[in-house]
Every structure is written in structure tokens, then in C-alpha cells.
Amino acid sequence: MRTTLRISRAAAVFTAVSALALTGCSDDGGKDESDKSSGSGKGSPSSVVLPKLDGEKLSVAAVWTGAEQANFVKVLKEFEKRTGAKVTFVPAQDPIVNFLGTKIAGGQPPDVAMIPQVGAIQQAARKKWAKPVGAEAKAQLSKNYSKVWQDLGAVDGTQYGVYFKAANKSLIWYNAKAFENAGAAEPKTWKDFLKTAETVSASGVTPVSVGGADGWTLTDWFENIYLSQAGPEKYDQLAQHKIKWTDPSVKDALTTLAQLFGKPSLIAGGADGALQTEFPASVTQTFTGGDQPKAAMVFEGDFVGVNIAQTKAKIGTDAKVFPFPAVGAESPVVTGGDAAVALKDGKGAQALLTWLGSTDAAQIMAEQGGFISPNKALDASAYPNEVQRTMAKALISAGDAVRFDMSDQAPQSFGGTPGKGEWKSLQDFLKNPKDIAGTQAKLESDAAKAYKS
Secondary structure, eight states: OOOOOOOOOHHHHHHHHHHHHTTOOTHHHHTGHHHHHHHTTTTTOSSSSOOOOTEEEEEEOOOOOHHHHHHHHHHHHHHHHOOOOOOEEOOOOSSSHHHHHHHHHTTTOOOOEEEHOOOOOOHHTTOSSOOOHHHHHHHHHHOOOOHHHHHTTETTTOOEEEEEEEEEOOEEEEEHHHHHTTTOOOOSSSSHHHHHHHHHOOOOSEEEETTTTTHHHHHHHHHHHHHHOOHHHHHHHHTTTSSSSHHHHHHHHHHHHHHHHTTTGBBHHHHHHHHHHHHHHHHHSSSOOOOOOOEEEOOOOOHHHHHHTTOOOBTTEEEEEEEOOBBBOOOEEEEEEEEEESSSSSSHHHHHHHHHHHHHHHHHHHSSOOOBBBTTTTTTSSSSHHHHHHHHHHHHHHHTTEEOOOOSSSHHHSSSOOOHHHHHHHHHHHHOTTTTHHHHHHHHHHHHHHHHO
């Protein structure tokens, strides 16, 4: 599936995030309790009609854990309340395609799976695991979603996925106190970002936290640099493996990334420490420790808010955010997402897809924070703080003018498997950023095998 997207409009909108963060907005964004919906559609007409499913048992598999899982369960509870069904959340392991394959082979597939990679949706469809989206869910998609989000859930013209969650993966979050103590300012370009890192380092705080134990964070670093530096057309070509990973544009992006990875003093724990740091810890160590946090900045998407909530830091005051710095002419706008895919035929699974495509379901999850919906009909007031509202508005305003996460478009074996493919190659690159040619060769070798199969 070709993802033909551009970035120009969204980059401008994201500059507003920085300005809003500087206003020191409160964690609830100034929204009083009377404005907060119960999550059951109170105060506005219901956006979706669901069938009665009294006594029907359904299961939903997802790789979400912790607060993200708990928040999603609230969405499922409302579905139970409206339909009479009983829904069980099934914790899944990454890569989810392998997990689902085991379940299907054992004759126990979940009714619905939340699939985080475009390539995995394609794989599920071509293996005949996935069931096409029904008319009611399609109606929700047509009413509530831009074409790009519908296309991302389709394979060969058939709709299989309903995107419930989106992510803006082009943000750098920072410890406001650490920046203040260092006299550092928010950078707008990659060159200024490196200067800011040196300024923070000189103040006695390590500037950047990297969750290198989770290889997907490293793919996000690469993709943002590549999109900004090489441009959207090259990005599409590399995402589809129409150009090789030995292309000079990949060399340029890795050379740029090595300007950070090649300076262990700029990374919390150095390369070895980063490779032992999982993503949640990379966030929490940035916003704990008082005047001596383990790092001053952490790169990742809007979902970082979920992890910040595990600390005492308040988004907009203690924890602020700026767009990923421009390496080329524009700051990049990379997005990701999780789509609901039915693995069983039946009214229950289709009703759940319809529910997850509705504005009511999106509102419940949005109110919890750490989440952005691709649902354009969702009122931005559902989000719990002004920073998050702005990030959500930016994604919706961009419409089709975003690029979907490159590794999530790749075959699972290359772009989404721990210890293999792109994840492993970039972990090795973090350890040895001088070996650019070797990294390119390994990436191309693994990609060629994955795309061929």
C-alpha cells in the first residue's frame, strides 16, 4: 500500500506547541470539572448506535500495558455497558503478528486485535486472518476519518483496520527546570539542538535520554532525521524499498544521527546505558531527581504523557515540549497508530470495530491523557490539557499531510521485531556510530530478505 503524504502544513502548526508549553498551562488546561464528560457521551448526542449483545463474550488483544491498558479498558467497559457483551483484554507480546499466529494455530484467536504496524495489517489480511470491516464500521470511518487513515487500514482496496489511536512521533520533551538552570532555549534546527545539548551538558546535567533497549525508539530517531533531511518523496521510496538502504540519503541521515550517538557524554549512561534503558524509564528518568535528573530531554511521541504521569512532573509547567528540530528545510511530522482488526466473523467483533471508530469511544480515551485520536469529529476539549489539545489539533489539521512511521510500514521481520532487522541494526549503530557503511549494508541485507518474502 502506497502512503503518499506530505509534511508542509503540519510543521507550521506544531510550532504552536512550544508557545503553549511556555505559558505554564496547568495539567487540566484550565478546564473545570463541569466541562469534563463522563465518557459516556453525556452533553451531546451519541455518535454511534450499537446492537444488543447480551451475554456475548468477546476478547481484544493489544500490546498495551500499564496506564495505557487501564485507559483502554475504560473504553471497553463502556462498550459492555451499551451492548451487554462481556469483553476480556488479552495482553499480547511484541511482535503481535507472532502472538496472533500462535493463537490462531491453537484455534483461539481473539475477536479483535489492536495492530500497531501497517505491514502487520497487510500480513494479517494476506494470511486470511483478518476479516473485512462491515458497513456500520465503514460508516463511522467515512464520517469521522480523513482519507489517509482509511487508506492505512486498507489492503488491496478492502478495509480491514479501524485506526483508534494515532501518535505524533516528532516531539522532544524536556525538563523545564534543567533548561532554566542551564540557560538553554528551545532549538528549532538540528544544529541548534546539538548546541542546546552542549549547553545543558555544561550545566552538569546529561542532555539526552535514549530508550535504546527498545529498538523502535531508534527507528523513530532515524525516520525523523531522514524525513526532514531527504524529503517526503525519498521517504516514501525507502519505506517501500524502492531505493536501497545503501542509498547516499541513508548515509547522510546516519551521519547526522551519529552527531548525537557519537558523543556518549550527551546521552544518559552513554551508549551502554541507553541500550539497557527501556522506553518508560527513558521518560521517567528525565522528570525525576529534582535539580539533578538523569537527563534533560527525551525524544518520542505524544504518548510520553502517559509516562510523565507516573512522575510528579506536570505537563506544561515541569515537562514541556518542542517539535523535532529541522534537519532540512522543515521540521518532520511522523505519525504512528494502532488499528482495530477483526479476527473472527460475527456481530460482536464488528460492533466493537464500529464502537472504536466512533467519537464516543475516542472521547473516553482522550480524557485520560497520553493519547491522540485520528478521529476528526472529536472535540479537542476532550483532551485534559492545552498542550495535548494543540498536538491533537495539529494532527487533525494536517489531514493527509503527514508521513506514517516507516518501520511500521515495513514487513514485521524487518521493521517490528525485537533483536532483528532495523531494530537490531540501529541498536548496533548506537553502540558503534562510526560504522555507517556496515550499518547500511546490514539494513539492506535484512530489508531485501524481508520485502522479498
